[in-house]
Amino acid sequence: MKxxxxxxxxxxxxxxxxxxxxYMIVSPLLLALLVRLxxxxxxATGLTIALSGQVGDDLTAALEDYAVVEIFDxxxxxxxxxxxxxxxxxxxxxxxxxxxxxxxxxxxxxxxxGKAVLTAVTAPERxxxxxxxxxxxxxxxxxxxxxxxxxxxxxxxxxxxSGFNIIDEKDTRAVSALAVTPLGxxxxxxxxxLGAVIVASLVTTGTxxxxxxxxINYLLLTIAIAxxxxxxxxxxxxxxxxxxxxxSAIAVIKVLMPIYLALPIVSLFVPERWQLIxxxxxxxxxxxxxxxxxxxxxxxxxxxxxxxxxxxxxxxxLLIMLRMTRGRLMPAGGG
Amino acid sequence: xxxxxxxxxxxxxxxxxxxxxxxxVGALVVIIMVVLFLIPADYDLEDTYYFYDASKTGYLEEExxxxxxEDEFILGSLEEIEEAVQADPGSIGIYFSDSGExxxxxxxxxxxxxxxxxxxxxxALEEPLRPYYDLETGDGYRVEYLRPFSAPVPQNQxxxxxxxxxxxxxxxxxxxxxxxxxxxxxxVNRAYRVTPGGTSPYILAKxxxxxxxxxxxxxxxxMPTVGVSLNYPALIxxxxxxxxxxxxxxxxxxxxxxxxxxxxxxGIALLMVNMTPIISYGWPSFSPAWITYIPSYPIIFxxxxxxxxxxRDLTSLYIxxxxxxxxxxxxxxxxxxxxxxxxxx
Amino acid sequence: xxxxxxxxxxxxxxxxxxxxxxxxxxDEGEIFGFLGPSGAGKSTVQNIMTGLLKLQRGEVLYGGKKxxxxxxxxxxxxxxxxxxxxxxxxxxxxxxxxYYAGLFDVxxxxxxxxxxxxxxxxxxxxxxxxxxxxxxxRLVFTRALINNPGILFLDEPTASLDPVTAAKxxxxxxxxxSEGATVFLTTHNMYTAEEICDRxxxxxxxxxxxxxxxxxxxxxxxxxxxxxxxxENGNVKSKLYFLAREEDRRALQEIIDSKEVQTxxxxxxSLEQIFIRLTGRELSA
Numbered sequence: 030m031k032x033x034x035x036x037x038x039x040x041x042x043x044x045x046x047x048x049x050x051x052y053m054i055v056s057p058l059l060l061a062l063l064v065r066l067x068x069x070x071x072x073a074t075g076l077t078i079a080l081s082g083q084v085g086d087d088l089t090a091a092l093e094d095y096a097v098v099e100i101f102d103x104x105x106x107x108x109x110x111x112x113x114x115x116x117x118x119x120x121x122x123x124x125x126x127x128x129x130x131x132x133x134x135x136x137x138x139x140x141x142x143g144k145a146v147l148t149a150v151t152a153p154e155r156x157x158x159x160x161x162x163x164x165x166x167x168x169x170x171x172x173x174x175x176x177x178x179x180x181x182x183x184x185x186x187x188x189x190x191s192g193f194n195i196i197d198e199k200d201t202r203a204v205s206a207l208a209v210t211p212l213g214x215x216x217x218x219x220x221x222x223l224g225a226v227i228v229a230s231l232v233t234t235g236t237x238x239x240x241x242x243x244x245i246n247y248l249l250l251t252i253a254i255a256x257x258x259x260x261x262x263x264x265x266x267x268x269x270x271x272x273x274x275x276x277s278a279i280a281v282i283k284v285l286m287p288i289y290l291a292l293p294i295v296s297l298f299v300p301e302r303w304q305l306i307x308x309x310x311x312x313x314x315x316x317x318x319x320x321x322x323x324x325x326x327x328x329x330x331x332x333x334x335x336x337x338x339x340x341x342x343x344x345x346x347l348l349i350m351l352r353m354t355r356g357r358l359m360p361a362g363g364g
Numbered sequence: 365x366x367x368x369x370x371x372x373x374x375x376x377x378x379x380x381x382x383x384x385x386x387x388x389v390g391a392l393v394v395i396i397m398v399v400l401f402l403i404p405a406d407y408d409l410e411d412t413y414y415f416y417d418a419s420k421t422g423y424l425e426e427e428x429x430x431x432x433x434e435d436e437f438i439l440g441s442l443e444e445i446e447e448a449v450q451a452d453p454g455s456i457g458i459y460f461s462d463s464g465e466x467x468x469x470x471x472x473x474x475x476x477x478x479x480x481x482x483x484x485x486x487x488a489l490e491e492p493l494r495p496y497y498d499l500e501t502g503d504g505y506r507v508e509y510l511r512p513f514s515a516p517v518p519q520n521q522x523x524x525x526x527x528x529x530x531x532x533x534x535x536x537x538x539x540x541x542x543x544x545x546x547x548x549x550x551x552v553n554r555a556y557r558v559t560p561g562g563t564s565p566y567i568l569a570k571x572x573x574x575x576x577x578x579x580x581x582x583x584x585x586x587m588p589t590v591g592v593s594l595n596y597p598a599l600i601x602x603x604x605x606x607x608x609x610x611x612x613x614x615x616x617x618x619x620x621x622x623x624x625x626x627x628x629x630x631g632i633a634l635l636m637v638n639m640t641p642i643i644s645y646g647w648p649s650f651s652p653a654w655i656t657y658i659p660s661y662p663i664i665f666x667x668x669x670x671x672x673x674x675x676r677d678l679t680s681l682y683i684x685x686x687x688x689x690x691x692x693x694x695x696x697x698x699x700x701x702x703x704x705x706x707x708x709x
Numbered sequence: 710x711x712x713x714x715x716x717x718x719x720x721x722x723x724x725x726x727x728x729x730x731x732x733x734x735x736d737e738g739e740i741f742g743f744l745g746p747s748g749a750g751k752s753t754v755q756n757i758m759t760g761l762l763k764l765q766r767g768e769v770l771y772g773g774k775k776x777x778x779x780x781x782x783x784x785x786x787x788x789x790x791x792x793x794x795x796x797x798x799x800x801x802x803x804x805x806x807x808y809y810a811g812l813f814d815v816x817x818x819x820x821x822x823x824x825x826x827x828x829x830x831x832x833x834x835x836x837x838x839x840x841x842x843x844x845x846x847r848l849v850f851t852r853a854l855i856n857n858p859g860i861l862f863l864d865e866p867t868a869s870l871d872p873v874t875a876a877k878x879x880x881x882x883x884x885x886x887s888e889g890a891t892v893f894l895t896t897h898n899m900y901t902a903e904e905i906c907d908r909x910x911x912x913x914x915x916x917x918x919x920x921x922x923x924x925x926x927x928x929x930x931x932x933x934x935x936x937x938x939x940x941e942n943g944n945v946k947s948k949l950y951f952l953a954r955e956e957d958r959r960a961l962q963e964i965i966d967s968k969e970v971q972t973x974x975x976x977x978x979s980l981e982q983i984f985i986r987l988t989g990r991e992l993s994a
Binding site: 049052053055056057059060063067070071072073074075076077093094095096097108111112113114115116117120126127128129130131132133134135136137139141142144145146147148149151152155156157158159160161162163164165169170171173182186189190193197274275276277278279280282283284287324325 | 382383384386387390391394446449450453454466467468469470471472473474475476477478479480481482483484486487488489490491493494497504505506507508509510511512516538542545546549623624625626628629630632633636637643644647648649650651652656661662665674675676
């Protein structure tokens with residue numbers, strides 16, 4: 030234990046000197062803050078219509094019931110606005126007739142929406158009465174993807190940071206000095222993993238606080254982070270074991286990120302009957318654990334089942350990684 | 365010229381021996397496979413709707429089936445609607461009845477939907493049902509297309525512009541940093557400083573290397589996925605200028621860090637911010653001003669226009685890219701000169 | 710001629726000078742050595758002279774022209790060999806030289822010929838990452854010669870080299886001098902300085918404490934000395950005494966009278982001893 034704690038203290042001293050800790054913690058938190066700030070506006074996005082000032086106040090007021098209206102002085106300005114990259118239809122008056130303008134490359138949904146709105150505002154009477162009922166907190170697919178991506182990224186960063194420590198020691202041959210102490214390979218790996226989990230916990234908790242405030246169960250989140258320890262260890266071994274220097278570490282991370290982050294997100298778009306493709310992946314179940322914490326177990330089933338599968342599969346993954354990185358972490362003989 | 369060529373060849377050889385290049389080759393193969401075989405051509409990113417038509421007439425259900433809606437989205441009770449929406453919180457449930465004076469719609473959803481969007485949903489449901497109730501369909505307007513209505517692009521091919529923007533063009537941002545840190549680790553900058561080399565050939569050589577790699581990478585990605593009938597001059601210009609721009613940016617950012625582990629977290633964060641225009645690409649209604657200022661925003665839409673032309677004039681894109689390349693080069697020159705070509709005090 | 714006048718350099722900006730009031734000049738075709746322990750300021754002076762460090766205070770003149778006025782073309786005529794090898798590890802030795810040669814506007818020597826000079830011909834196509842420390846040092850040295858420089862700046866050129874290779878490197882330096890090159894050499898190896906330098910300057914804690922040819926320094930500061938080894942409490946001890954000093958003569962006599970003397974050798978003053986005498990420190994400290 031003493032040797033493990035000593036190595037952790039050393040890592041902290043090095044990291045603080047390098048500003049790495051600062052970048053490591055601040056960057057994801059800043060990202061989380063940005064997401065928190067702009068996510069509501071993304072989810073509230075609706076139709077925007079560019080309007081010529083000549084169409085009249087009545088039509089303008091009617092359109093404002095359906096869309097965000099941007100008013101321009103001339104028809105040419107409306108045309109220029111419609112031609113911009115985003116999908117904004119325009120409304121002008123041409124010889125007394127209302128003209129709905131499209132560029133021609135808008136998604137069909139925007140075109141249908143534009144037509145529906147003009148039909149509604151130019152019709153003499155409404156057909157429906159309607160009411161809207163919200164049955165829970167906001168949970169769009171988009172929100173899920175963004176929030177869970179950031180949380181998974183925060184967990185990944187812990188493994189990456191620790192992996193870099195291993196690489197640094199290999200690069201400078203400092204690991205040879207460690208190999209001739211009583212530390213041993215297993216305690217070395219434990220120390221590196223503990224360091225990774227500490228970083229991951231800090232960044233994940235901070236990210237969760239920013240994104241979800243007090244709306245989630247932090248006890249479950251702590252359990253989820255603890256259950257992710259073996260995955261984090263596997264990530265640490267992958268980065269630290271397969272890369273011999275910082276430059277090749279980037280190559281390893283470039284392979285790792287899509288597998289770790291993108292595959293679970295892709296699973297959100299895959300029909301139920303094909304989900305079993307993802308079942309062998311421990312990060313898939315880690316993702317389901319986090320989904321049930323942030324978006325409710327009704328989506329995913331039991332948190333505990335996902336936790337159990339995370340533990341079992343990540344244990345298997347760790348064993349594989351230990352075998353594959355044998356001899357690549359410490360000079361042979363480190364027991 | 366000789367210096368530039370020497371540095372160009374040197375950088376090309378060093379980059380080609382970097383493990384990251386093999387990852388890039390692997391990524392190219394994976395991307396082509398994914399676009400061709402995994403992404404469906406007609407995937408729909410729009411909201412999912414569940415309907416229950418409790419009216420005596422059944423007009424809504426009739427219209428929904430006529431529209432091709434599958435049975436799994438046409439439900440039999442309000443409770444089923446509620447369950448469906450709870451299981452899929454991103455969806456919207458529509459309960460339709462005509463028991464009152466006027467037909468009534470109840471919209472069930474998670475979170476909050478603005479009044480405007482609720483009116484929009486109601487208007488979208490109203491339009492096809494008006495003829496059933498002998499109401500005027502509101503044809504007091506006409507529709508005009510500034511350009512001919514272009515055929516929809518298959519969703520799998522629609523993924524190519526973002527892949528070009530966020531995988532190919534930004535390759536220089538990542539690789540320039542990697543190359544720079546490799547040079548710092550090797551200490552070769554010191555040797556370079558005592559040659560007639562200078563800052564300009566140093567930057568231009570790297571810019572040229574990654575522009576060339578980006579060009580080949582991009583073309584190899586596009587040809588199998590989109591086809592070979594392309595606007596090559598426009599595409600080549602966009603790829604080269606875009607890659608050069610991001611290479612210069614990559615050098616600017618990396619020059620402030622001592623090694624990769626310091627740079628990594630900031631680099632990833634910047635790349636993720638750079639990716640936010642993908643939201644506007646997928647949901648074009650979302651284009652707040654701040655997102656349009658991110659360089660990848662005009663690039664991603666410009667690439668889409670190049671690959672899937674709709675008649676839009678691309679002059680503004682070329683001007684933007686040229687200006688971006690020049691300004692980024694000037695900034696890069698300043699930063700590299702003071703941070704890399706000099707030592708300490 | 711190279712002139713350095715009243716050079717100062719402060720890394721920290723807090724008045725702690727790494728180089729303090731250093732002045733010297735180097736004649737064309739001369740091998741000038743800077744001798745001093747690690748941290749004395751040798752590399753700092755060299756870096757200022759080569760433009761790697763900004764000139765803070767003082768003057769450096771090349772043929773009357775200030776170093777601050779020097780343009781990039783100046784680098785066509787100098788060669789710099791660094792103490793710590795700085796090579797592209799992913800390139801071979803040959804490639805390192807070839808691409809480096811491409812940076813100069815002047816004719817350059819064939820890389821293979823240079824590699825042959827330092828017995829690296831067979832390793833020419835091997836990546837530098839696989840080179841030993843000594844091989845890298847040799848490659849760095851030959852790289853400094855690739856543009857046929859008129860001025861050579863060599864920082865510890867024989868460090869990490871075995872005696873045979875070190876001798877080769879020294880011969881190359883002497884050859885360059887005979888071709889008219891001016892050499893500025895920094896080292897803490899007194900043998901190298903004695904062997905090849907026309908003049909040396911002792912640098913300690915940023916200041917020059919003595920400067921002249923090795924022979925003149927020995928004549929001026931050197932003293933005959935005697936090294937005596939003797940038994941004391943079961944251990945063999947060694948001491949050096951300078952015969953010109955009264956107290957040393959007395960101490961030597963005492964040892965001869967009271968201890969079991971094993972060996973007794975007289976020695977000519979070496980530069981190291983002169984350095985110790987002048988500064989109280991060893992060269993390899």
